[in-house]
Amino acid sequence: MRLIYEESVAGRRGVALPASDVPVSESLPEELLRVVPAELPQLSELDLVRHFTNLSRRNFSVDTHFYPLGSCTMKYNPRVLEDAALLFEAFHPMTALLPGGEELCQGSLGLLYDLGQLLADITGMDEVCTQPLAGAQGEMTGIMLIAAYHRARGKRKRYVLVPDSSHGTNPASAAMAGYEIITVASGTQGDMDMELFRQAMNDQVAAVMMTCPNTLGLFNPRIREICDIAHSHDALMYYDGANLNAILGRVRPGDIGFDVVHVNLHKTFATPHGGGGPGAGPLGVRQALIPFLPLPRVRMDEHGRLCLETESELSIGRCANFFGNFGVLARAYAYITMLGRQGLMRVSEAAVLNANYIKERLKGHYELPHDLPCMHECVFSASRQLAQGVHAIDIAKYLIDRGFHPPTVYFPLNVREAIMIEPTETESRATLDGFIDAMIEASGLAESNPRVLLDAPLTMPVSRLDETKAARELKVCW
């Protein structure tokens, strides 16, 4: 498809602006003005609509295709959440920060407060801050809180400890908070090797970042032991909420012994991914960490009115402009409100059921590094197919031709040729079966006709793209 700039015609006008009802002002001094206007595309509204409508048709998406992307929780995004968020579109955030402004924002502040309470209950934490704009920012903010906590107690620790199977954001976020990273290798079940973990722990460790169930979709039964060891070194336990979809209502990180938790609303709580954001990464903490939370903080006063705490000596400061990605938070709030206690528990039940169903049906066809009951996702390896020269990526591309978005491949890093499948609870059995059949056929083709896999995809507007060229002959602007 042509780029929108290639469709542009000089002088063509799109959307018309209102006529002015005020006098034309005196011009700004020449030296403050731009020399030539920005060469934005000039096209008619119809051509604009056609361009973006047709562009959209070149995407796979949850609404059009099964999207079993491991560790991403691509569940159905209920349409009603869009209608709910729309109700708050017109409210200016600055209003709340004006003198007397909180009174005029009781609805918005109330939503933030209630959502915090709900998430605190879900995670077993004492307070939840809804400001972080995405999971990774939640992580960074969480580690900063931990740093502030240690600092307030007169300690300046050096390390954050992460398992080698962790999401890349974990070490990156800890590094942004000023820590050095200790990576602990995985044991046989994909969790940190307990021996190596004990060896790595010391009093200079500020925090241990984990996700549970882990990236292999396995729940570590020794997780409390890990928490206890960490706490014995005065290290805090950080819970990466990416996999929360597995345990809603059954396990609460706070009950296990975690001190800080972030939640990915665009994973567990059904807000749309939007092609890579916006997300939201609310952060739950234990009592001891509350004084360090970022500002402004929503509180309820003695009369039940919501107000904003904008000053606090111990706060780490501010991690976003205002109150977080409110529109995303509003969607998640509506989702939790709709599902309620039973609905949320059902989510995890069905998510785990679906993952185990896929695991059982595929394990005769693909190497399963850890044949244990999994939680909400399962990780296979294409190692058997590798014998025929077929890699995980080839299977992924073949699935595209079969009308399925590929699973996550090559993650987690501790599994060779990993194929990580997360079906989510919202997929029906017919869809799972269709996907399983395609996976089995791929495995058969790896034996009988690997060319089909290596050449895939053939049904898309482009076949495999030259990524090396993209990086070498860098062109990021037309």
Add this chain to the structure above:
Amino acid sequence: MRLIYEESVAGRRGVALPASDVPVSESLPEELLRVVPAELPQLSELDLVRHFTNLSRRNFSVDTHFYPLGSCTMKYNPRVLEDAALLFEAFHPMTALLPGGEELCQGSLGLLYDLGQLLADITGMDEVCTQPLAGAQGEMTGIMLIAAYHRARGKRKRYVLVPDSSHGTNPASAAMAGYEIITVASGTQGDMDMELFRQAMNDQVAAVMMTCPNTLGLFNPRIREICDIAHSHDALMYYDGANLNAILGRVRPGDIGFDVVHVNLHKTFATPHGGGGPGAGPLGVRQALIPFLPLPRVRMDEHGRLCLETESELSIGRCANFFGNFGVLARAYAYITMLGRQGLMRVSEAAVLNANYIKERLKGHYELPHDLPCMHECVFSASRQLAQGVHAIDIAKYLIDRGFHPPTVYFPLNVREAIMIEPTETESRATLDGFIDAMIEASGLAESNPRVLLDAPLTMPVSRLDETKAARELKVCW
């Protein structure tokens, strides 16, 4: 794609309903109850969303493809019209018919009244009734008004006269109003042959139905003469507004001598076609016909308040439940409000420019039965291509493979192998050029490789469908 019924699983639930807040009522007597529930599809909301989203992707549409369907005016439907119509979604029409209810509907009634005024100005009529639900219903209502008019003057006429190039709805609507049809053959320029017309006219003719510009996209300069002849026989002139897009602000049917006009809002006034409706067919009439208009009729009282006239001795009655397709009327009102006088005139200028541009560029490649300046559409014939065994339909199907919706083919009936192209004013030159190139290539292929045309389309989910089988082995319900 599977039918939604094929995706259904017994016992699966879609959208949940609210819990009841009232007691369960006593059951109805057995004999009043249905025996088994209606076997509606049972699927999850995600599967529902995927089904209809993917179904939609199997359509061409204005938003995705150029759609030069002659006589259908497939112009861009501004998105803002959707937002405008939404503002009126919650209002119950029955409110206006309650005692005191008009007071609570001043906005909705005001919109109807204003729209009537605007359309009266555009068509040169004395009053416009917005009740008819589509163009064809407007026609039928118009002819009924004409019948009532004659009847009130003590006459019971027998005939309605239409040219052979007219839309099928014209004779069909006149027949539903109880008239017999006299069809007049076309002369050299696609208009009624004046001689034949004179011969056909007599005092038993109640009305002459015409469209101007005619179906060949030509403006008949003798149209007033036709009006005069008709009037001399006490016949009324009916104007089919299907081609109004050509003459906005330049010609008003009322000024020429027409007595009744219907307007297709979903053509000229940019309301979306929706895959075949809803449309709206407001009807404009001269003073003498006002007493016969259908009810309820929106009027403005001496205080400038809007009210409904629900009783009238002479009215033909009612042609729809309430006040017409209000949502469609609201969109057209917003459209006219936006465009204003200049904007509407620009519409016709650009529509006529685009049609003439296509006509000029294609006339070397296709037979042009009438090489005259056209109005908003032009009609070619595939007669030259027929020599190679290629029909208009084959060219149409080839265009699908080239990413263009085909023009209208085999209409008007007075042109052999007709290809009727209406580009509308909203298409940019690049789009016209792309279409013209494809048409020229089709003409080349008719010479060099007609097979490509005969086999087309190949890029769609289905190739040419067996229409005979569909009618013979009728299956209209799964």
Add this chain to the structure above:
Amino acid sequence: MDDSHYCPHTPEERGEMLDLIGVASVDDLFASIPEELRARTFNIPPGMSEFEALARMRELAAENGQGIVPFIGGGYFDHLVPSVVSHLAGRSEFYTAYTPYQPECSQGTLQALFEYQTAICRLTDLDVSNASLYDGATACAEAAMMALRVTGRRRIVVDGCVNPFSRQVLKTYLGNLDVEVLEIEPLDGLLNRGELETVLDDGVAGLLVQNPTFFGTVDDYSSLADLLHARGALLISSVYPVSLGLLKTPGEMGVDIAVGDGQSLGNPLSFGGPSFGFMAARKALVRNMPGRMVGETVDGQGRRGYVLTLQAREQHIKRHRATSNICSNQSLCALRGLIFLSSLGRDGLTELARLNRDKSEYAKARLEEIPGVSVLRSAPTFNEFTVSLPAPAGIAVAALLGQGVAAGVPLSTYYRDSERLMVVTVTEKRSRREIDHLARQLEVALCG
């Protein structure tokens, strides 16, 4: 502000295109129009941006009464509409497509309409359905004309319990044809079967009834089917589709043609439109049906596909001998209906119907507690019922309207001797609190 709204050409492009055409100006393209035929005036006000137009629309909408709680029907019903309905029907590819005359690039619309037809058949228990008509009222008229065509007779009998708007439309439609429309006055809010028997003869093409009736009463017309068929006439029933979640179906009653208004199936009130009319019938009648119809077939490779079929019935082929003049129907509204029905599913529709009846029965009981108020109990009801007040209904309704409650539809406009009667409608959207409020307000209005 720029006034070229939606006309994309730049002056340069316009110039080049005119050059190619070989004329000097756009005006030259209109040269074929004689000067004396040009518009005398054209007084449309100046245009504005979309933002200003939308602001004007908001002002207009604000001139309507806001938040009125409707206990009224009259053929339109305030039902819940799941969010998915607008989101899916609003897909551009459905929204901005035309009638699917080119089936290969219109399988989306065609398959959806085939699924719609199937849903209507299943809802009504009849064999065939068309792809929609304008609305419920015109569907009644089309059904009557169909009965006239099928039987070749010239008389239609209409139960006075049918919605008065539908009856008016029917009379308008048939007004210029050489046929007779005979209305039977209701008896206690029900069809007067005694009266019917006296008018039934071999000249009757069909009888039009409605279930539930305009009074809200629910009836079983099974015995009428036999009566009519014995005389070679057709039974036509107008039905409220939501009620078919519970009530005996047209098919079960032996009805020949079922029609109705689809607004209640996922279409907003929108001050009366657009909605859609549906029509289903016995298979034998299919070639006499009006409107578009989608049929299943195969392509050259044997792949299943859908096309408009039996087009020979339609005006664009058959012209004045067509089964109807209808061209545009209400596809998009029918699509909404299909999505609505599919989103609820089999059990959802039953549950929805039960909710309606439960709420309505609750309201019945509450209103009857008011001194002097009684409910017409000649037959069971679904979600509407007729109430008799101790004072003129119009006055009470006007009084409550001032309080933001549309309490019911007074019957005096539509029936004689009914000054104190009104029909109350209670859908699933009315909360117990709203119903209690209605009862309280009505009591205040009546008893002071």
Add this chain to the structure above:
Amino acid sequence: MDDSHYCPHTPEERGEMLDLIGVASVDDLFASIPEELRARTFNIPPGMSEFEALARMRELAAENGQGIVPFIGGGYFDHLVPSVVSHLAGRSEFYTAYTPYQPECSQGTLQALFEYQTAICRLTDLDVSNASLYDGATACAEAAMMALRVTGRRRIVVDGCVNPFSRQVLKTYLGNLDVEVLEIEPLDGLLNRGELETVLDDGVAGLLVQNPTFFGTVDDYSSLADLLHARGALLISSVYPVSLGLLKTPGEMGVDIAVGDGQSLGNPLSFGGPSFGFMAARKALVRNMPGRMVGETVDGQGRRGYVLTLQAREQHIKRHRATSNICSNQSLCALRGLIFLSSLGRDGLTELARLNRDKSEYAKARLEEIPGVSVLRSAPTFNEFTVSLPAPAGIAVAALLGQGVAAGVPLSTYYRDSERLMVVTVTEKRSRREIDHLARQLEVALCG
């Protein structure tokens, strides 16, 4: 009501799936979780249907003050959003897709982001742009960290005229790193250039300025670029994208990294988010940029296509050595930005910027007519300006807020000795009538 929301399995299906897995119940699937690790409580209230949830959301929204006319900014601006923006960005295929890691089935998102990057480069006159960051404030912090990385130095200088929220976020981001943040106090609502020269030395990695400033003043930082480059430091400018319809661009000024908040480009206020942060830079800095980036390439058949590129900078490859921890960005908001800019086009953006300035200048003149009110005139302004009142600004703002007008942002919270100052924002959405009303109300509040 049914509580299986969005979980499709019927009991039968669930049973069959459990059989296949070889367990007796769903609970068995959770057997690996030791009893003592199970949730102690789980007190979420019962669920409800979408209709009830939406009603609750409506109630919440109604608890906010309605229809407040905003003359406030603070980084978020009440701009017009053309209808096309929501309609197009709302397409399911954009909305419900993930990060385009599989490029062949994600060309829609990828091409759109490439077009977005191009739009940002053209807007700022810089060479490269990433595919968006979280918001304007975090973009400032990321830019500062980038300057630290590029120069290997440990000091960032920040103009006090930069939005205080951005400065706070920057300080939070850098708070745990071994670096120094040095703020220069504003002088008359402008950068104190004298003070700057005294702090500039070879330890400074970069200077962060903003244009227009938080006070609304417009400046030309061209000479600073030379000053900083001479010392091996980078110039970072935070810009208000709408102002670039008129104002001198970062590229023209010699800025190295331009950042800003994209809310004003087609994103609703939405009580503060989501919006997006943008970042553009000189080409030489591209490998040090944070966040995703889309690059052009070809497939095996030579067809043009788009992929995420330079992923080696990112956390999922580079882990703790990545240029940033950012993973999700704000793609959909960036897409809205692209559609917004494309819908206005080259001339539309200029016109929009002019409208903003004209309205703002009109408001300036009107407010200055009030006795005791003066406007800070140390520099020209765009659509915001600082006003000095004859009384504490906080009291006046609170008084007008009660009348439904948010008159401005009092500066005392953010700057010392500014009790009587406030910043007034006037976008194209404010009508002359609203501005006149503001002036009248303010006069009443001040003069009684």
